[in-house]
Amino acid sequence: MTCTVPKEFVHRAALAEVLLTGRTRLSDNRFQVTAQWPRSHSFYTPIGGTHHDPLLAAETIRQVGFLLPHAEFGVPIGHQFVMRTFHLQVDPAHLHVGATPADLDIDVTFHDVRTRGTTHSAARYEAVIRRAGHIAATGSFTYTCITPQAYRRLRGNHGHLHTPLTAPLPPQNVGRLSPTDVVLSPTTTPNTWQLRVDTRHPVLFDHPVDHAPGMLLAEAARQAAIATTGTTTPLIPTEIHSTYDHYVELDTPCHIHARPLPTTTPHHHHVDITATQNGKEMFHTTLTTTPLP
Known part of the structure; x- marks a missing residue:
């Protein structure tokens, strides 16, 4: 039975929006993550009815950047992540919607990992999404992590x-x-x-x-x-x-x-x-x- 990772680890409130299903640490900075794309999605609808939306790949890679810092680098739940840069490239030949949900293997490598004191504070990571052995998408993000206290000082009363x-x-x-x-x-x-x-x-x-x-x-x-x-x-x-x-x-x-x-x-x-x-x-x-x- 396919289960998702805890929704708190990917900053989602709805279980239906969790795309990642598991993780394995391969070395200090290399990981394999598994994921699944539904055949249809309420927002990331198939393009032309035939191809998975590439922004679903973007959201998948984005969730990787929450899961691994929390689960593998020890970033506490409640810390805020600030997105700095993002790159995505997809191969439409491997985005077709099949007769079943798309099971994915994601190779993830972290670079420029930084800490503040003993706490993970920033990194860049690259992700390669494979579907049935074929590269469907590649992407990268850079981010920084902020404690809840620092975030409150930074943001004040914004958002009300x-x-x-x-x-x-x-x-x-x-x-x-x-x-x-x-x-x-x-x-x-x-x-x-x-x-x-x-x-x-x-x-x-x-x-x-x-x-x-x-x-x-x-x-x-x-x-x-x-x-x-x-x-x-x-x-x-x-x-x-x-x-x-x-x-x-x-x-x-x-x-x-x-x-x-x-x-x-x-x-x-x-x-x-x-x-x-x-x-x-x-x-x-x-x-x-x-x-x-």
């Missing part, structure tokens, strides 16, 4: 107020089926949208937080990239490079700006995306999409 919920873009314009899953709202400026923050969303806001979650910003980047193409043909993100510079606050409008980049590869769309708040850049990503194979 929220901006009013704004109207969504048409779902078909951003590769979505339901307006409740749209995270962009229209503005009068071309290729610029307001981040739509619905704190009631059961996946993006699986539990209360005092800032816009990193996966909300990743989804905003994906939707912005699709919106710039002007097509309703299913597009699959194949590569993402992101940096997270500042917390995106919930009480102030945040704007998402997209700029198509030149490409020499037919049918590949490269887009540069930034998030700004109060005139300051908060988040930056470059994202590549391609039509389904």
Whole structure:
């Protein structure tokens, strides 16, 4: 019987959102983690009905970065993790939805591991997701860990107020089926949208937080990239490079700006995306999409 790891270890409140199923330590900084993707997901829905959403791979690798620091490096539950950089590359040939859930083996290597006193405080890790022996995705994150006391000093009273919920873009314009899953709202400026923050969303806001979650910003980047193409043909993100510079606050409008980049590869769309708040850049990503194979 397949069981998940404890939900507290991956910072999820809902058991249904836990993707990891086990772990094995191979050496000081190398691990093997197992995971499973459902055939369908309430938010990370299969693209075109045929391929697992690459952001499900991103969420899987993100959960790895909670599980191993807690379970193997001794970071206490309750410490906050600050995402710094993120990279993902997928092979759509190995993302097809099969007749059963996708069982995954993930090779994880930690680099630049740091401690504060005797407590694990920061690292970069690389993950290789294999499905039936084939590489389906590779990714990396860098992060720092903050004690609850330090986090309270850093954040103060942020998160108590929220901006009013704004109207969504048409779902078909951003590769979505339901307006409740749209995270962009229209503005009068071309290729610029307001981040739509619905704190009631059961996946993006699986539990209360005092800032816009990193996966909300990743989804905003994906939707912005699709919106710039002007097509309703299913597009699959194949590569993402992101940096997270500042917390995106919930009480102030945040704007998402997209700029198509030149490409020499037919049918590949490269887009540069930034998030700004109060005139300051908060988040930056470059994202590549391609039509389904």
